[in-house]
Amino acid sequence: MKISSGTIRLLIPAASLILLLAAVFYMQPRAMSYTGLNLLFNLAVPIALATVAQMLIMAVNDLDLSMGTFVSFCACVTATFLQSSPAVGVLIFLSAIAAYAAIGVVIHLRELPSIVVTLGMSFVWGGLAVLMLPSPGGEAPGWARWLMTSRPPFVPMAIVASVVIALATHFLIMRSSAGVLIRGVGGNVRSVERAGWSVIRIRAGTYALAGFFAVLSGIALVGLTTSADANIALRYTLLSIAGVILGGGEFVGGKVSPIGAVIGALTLTLAGSFLSFMRISPDWQIGAQGAILIVVLALRLFLNRLEKREKSR
Amino acid sequence: MPPTIDDVFRMNEVTARREVVAARGIKVTFGAVKALDGADLVIHAGECVGLVGHNGAGKSTIVNVINGGLTPHAGEITHAGKGGQHGISAARASGIRCVFQELSLCPNLTVTENARIMHAELAGWNWRTKARALVERKLQDIFPGHRIDCDSTVDDLSIAERQMVEIAISFAGLHEKPKLVILDEPTSSLDAGLAAQLMAYIRRFVGEGGSVLLISHILGEILSTSDRIVVMKDGRVVADRAAPEFSSRSLVEAMGNVVREQEWLRSPGKRGGAPVLSTPPRRGHGLAFEAHRGEMVGLAGLGGHGQTETLLDLYLSRNGNWWPAREKEISFVAGDRGLNGTFPLWSILKNLSIASLRNLSSNSIVDRGREASLGNGWKKRIEIRTPDMENHILSLSGGNQQKVLFARALATTARIVLMDDPMRGVDVGTKQEVYEILRAEAAGGRTFIWYSTEMDEIRLCDRVYVFREGAIVAELVGDEITEQNVLEASFAGGEAA
Numbered sequence: 001m002k003i004s005s006g007t008i009r010l011l012i013p014a015a016s017l018i019l020l021l022a023a024v025f026y027m028q029p030r031a032m033s034y035t036g037l038n039l040l041f042n043l044a045v046p047i048a049l050a051t052v053a054q055m056l057i058m059a060v061n062d063l064d065l066s067m068g069t070f071v072s073f074c075a076c077v078t079a080t081f082l083q084s085s086p087a088v089g090v091l092i093f094l095s096a097i098a099a100y101a102a103i104g105v106v107i108h109l110r111e112l113p114s115i116v117v118t119l120g121m122s123f124v125w126g127g128l129a130v131l132m133l134p135s136p137g138g139e140a141p142g143w144a145r146w147l148m149t150s151r152p153p154f155v156p157m158a159i160v161a162s163v164v165i166a167l168a169t170h171f172l173i174m175r176s177s178a179g180v181l182i183r184g185v186g187g188n189v190r191s192v193e194r195a196g197w198s199v200i201r202i203r204a205g206t207y208a209l210a211g212f213f214a215v216l217s218g219i220a221l222v223g224l225t226t227s228a229d230a231n232i233a234l235r236y237t238l239l240s241i242a243g244v245i246l247g248g249g250e251f252v253g254g255k256v257s258p259i260g261a262v263i264g265a266l267t268l269t270l271a272g273s274f275l276s277f278m279r280i281s282p283d284w285q286i287g288a289q290g291a292i293l294i295v296v297l298a299l300r301l302f303l304n305r306l307e308k309r310e311k312s313r
Numbered sequence: 314m315p316p317t318i319d320d321v322f323r324m325n326e327v328t329a330r331r332e333v334v335a336a337r338g339i340k341v342t343f344g345a346v347k348a349l350d351g352a353d354l355v356i357h358a359g360e361c362v363g364l365v366g367h368n369g370a371g372k373s374t375i376v377n378v379i380n381g382g383l384t385p386h387a388g389e390i391t392h393a394g395k396g397g398q399h400g401i402s403a404a405r406a407s408g409i410r411c412v413f414q415e416l417s418l419c420p421n422l423t424v425t426e427n428a429r430i431m432h433a434e435l436a437g438w439n440w441r442t443k444a445r446a447l448v449e450r451k452l453q454d455i456f457p458g459h460r461i462d463c464d465s466t467v468d469d470l471s472i473a474e475r476q477m478v479e480i481a482i483s484f485a486g487l488h489e490k491p492k493l494v495i496l497d498e499p500t501s502s503l504d505a506g507l508a509a510q511l512m513a514y515i516r517r518f519v520g521e522g523g524s525v526l527l528i529s530h531i532l533g534e535i536l537s538t539s540d541r542i543v544v545m546k547d548g549r550v551v552a553d554r555a556a557p558e559f560s561s562r563s564l565v566e567a568m569g570n571v572v573r574e575q576e577w578l579r580s581p582g583k584r585g586g587a588p589v590l591s592t593p594p595r596r597g598h599g600l601a602f603e604a605h606r607g608e609m610v611g612l613a614g615l616g617g618h619g620q621t622e623t624l625l626d627l628y629l630s631r632n633g634n635w636w637p638a639r640e641k642e643i644s645f646v647a648g649d650r651g652l653n654g655t656f657p658l659w660s661i662l663k664n665l666s667i668a669s670l671r672n673l674s675s676n677s678i679v680d681r682g683r684e685a686s687l688g689n690g691w692k693k694r695i696e697i698r699t700p701d702m703e704n705h706i707l708s709l710s711g712g713n714q715q716k717v718l719f720a721r722a723l724a725t726t727a728r729i730v731l732m733d734d735p736m737r738g739v740d741v742g743t744k745q746e747v748y749e750i751l752r753a754e755a756a757g758g759r760t761f762i763w764y765s766t767e768m769d770e771i772r773l774c775d776r777v778y779v780f781r782e783g784a785i786v787a788e789l790v791g792d793e794i795t796e797q798n799v800l801e802a803s804f805a806g807g808e809a810a
Binding site: 181 | 380382401402405411413417418419420421422426427429430431433435436437440441
């Protein structure tokens with residue numbers, strides 16, 4: 001049977017997640033329980049949502065460097081306005097999503113590098129977050145807290161949420177006819193243009209959708225932590241990019257995989273716990289995390305090359 | 314009064330000659346270059362029009378005007394007799410589809426997903442099923458016995474399969490069939506069998522009332538498949554007659570330029586001794602390439618048939634891909650100034666001296682004085698029109714920028730200079746000046762290898778290799794270098810590739 005390149009793309013992240021999970025269970029058998037799994041993957045849910053948002057941006061050949069500050073901003077809104085006066089909170093979120101669409105339009109119209117525009121925007125989001133919550137505080141809305149801490153039977157919430165996110169985005173990006181257009185823009189803009197589509201609308205829609213997922217990420221994060229801080233999610237910018245790449249996505253060419261992205265986010269979260277179990281001092285953890293990333297990516301490069309050689313033969 | 318037989322006949326005549334698209338008096342200019350200079354092209358329902366012409370004749374430009382991608386500066390476009398609207402959507406709405414020479418599928422999507430991009434009406438819950446059925450039916454229709462899996466990613470398909478998919482998607486229609494399909498070199502990567510299947514399908518499609526605009530460098534295809542052949546030259550239509558009135562020979566003659574015949578003094582007898590540069594035949598067929606000292610070798614043929622690749626191969630044969638050689642034997646004059654020629658933020662002098670910095674520096678420090686004197690020497694020699702060599706490179710006109718790039722290559726100690734169609738968009742006066750310099754340098758023992766899309770420049774060379782489909786198909790020496798001979802070699806005769 002012929003294995004498609006998409007399947008191979010998904011195989012490596014899945015295999016590395018399983019390998020890492022096996023290592024964690026070997027070192028700490030007590031993690032192999034309902035509570036243990038929930039604790040391991042709890043923080044993966046907001047990261048997975050942010051990774052999906054980043055993946056959308058990368059699907060149209062752009063990169064969002066404001067993901068971390070934007071999620072922090074959303075977390076601050078959730079812990080303040082959304083909690084005290086939900087209508088205002090929703091309005092803020094809607095305008096934030098509209099702002100994301102506008103960023104997409106500006107990047108497309110002026111042919112600006114997305115890195116520059118989003119880097120600039122990261123200061124705007126960061127500033128707004130500090131204005132709202134100068135010191136850590138706020139309170140999570142009851143429903144968000146309830147949703148993130150609910151205990152469904154048999155399978156912990158973290159796993160259920162990850163599977164739901166993976167399947168929903170897979171349907172949206174990989175199966176729906178609109179998702180085809182998004183990935184088409186990443187693959188070959190001219191061909192989409194020549195077919196009579198408005199690329200500017202597609203790009204704006206993609207950015208808005210990414211903004212929507214980032215908002216969800218902020219809400220999920222506050223649901224877990226119960227309070228917010230202007231710097232709560234700064235790591236998410238790089239984590240989300242690493243998650244997309246780890247999950248088989250690529251920087252250019254519209255090659256993305258939502259299921260892979262969620263798996264990538266889970267792997268990155270697990271890598272942190274794994275290193276703690278290994279009793280590696282926190283000073284070295286970031287470096288070790290980087291090493292894991294390099295190993296996985298090297299493996300993928302190797303498989304890609306193998307595949308290419310197969311094809312040319 | 315009931316219609317007479319005559320009326321019915323005339324009405325049939327009218328419907329048979331219904332215009333699908335008409336472009337009249339189209340003018341398009343890119344800067345100083347006139348791409349189209351009052352071209353007319355009318356395509357009726359139920360006919361296959363062949364379009365031929367040499368490089369820069371305006372074929373691609375008129376195709377882009379018809380499919381709405383390019384707005385003409387003068388002239389009018391009418392769809393089915395109605396004018397007014399123009400643009401990609403308007404052209405698509407009137408049933409015009411285009412298969413481009415370069416691949417225009419999304420490589421990251423599957424075949425069915427690409428069909429969805431091309432056909433907006435493929436939407437809703439079971440669009441995948443509909444799209445797969447549509448493409449599979451059309452592929453089976455055009456290329457019976459094909460073995461393409463519509464769920465595979467385009468990346469995983471071979472070049473020929475990609476072209477087949479693109480053709481099938483363009484001819485397919487969910488609700489209504491396309492009225493006009495433009496095929497730009499559709500057989501360039503298909504083998505003879507597949508090409509024959511495509512030509513047979515074109516005849517069937519035309520027989521059912523559709524129209525096709527066929528562009529190909531294989532004259533046999535054009536002659537056997539088209540009803541009418543349009544020949545373009547220098548942005549105009551120079552011949553527009555029924556296909557049976559043409560033969561391979563008369564087509565080549567129509568494309569060529571018989572009037573202007575300049576005589577150049579060629580220096581004979583340069584072929585003595587060992588070649589300074591040589592390569593075996595490309596892709597295992599065609600002729601081998603070699604160049605001798607002091608020779609001017611031209612690379613001719615239609616654009617994109619392997620000339621630039623040959624230049625790059627030649628360059629890499631004397632220079633490492635990873636680690637540049639210490640002593641450069643070869644220098645390169647790029648064709649696309651903006652892309653890989655100039656450093657747009659630097660001064661004229663810095664742009665000129667970059668290739669010879671090693672000779673200008675002592676102890677890894679650039680000697681400003683020597684750099685300036687080099688700049689002034691070349692400024693006088695090739696007359697770069699600027700008051701100060703420290704001015705910004707972009708303050709120069711395109712032609713003068715190109716002169717700086719020539720000076721950059723000639724200022725080095727390299728004995729071989731490769732040129733990748735460097736005179737694109739340069740005015741005639743500058744060209745003449747550069748030709749003079751090249752002649753003088755060649756007489757001084759430098760070897761020039763020159764890819765050019767312009768016949769006048771090809772005629773300046775001592776020897777010319779003509780390329781077709783990535784290989785050298787002909788070698789012309791001295792007086793054999795005529796437009797007629799170059800055209801004949803660059804267009805394949807009767808046989809499909």
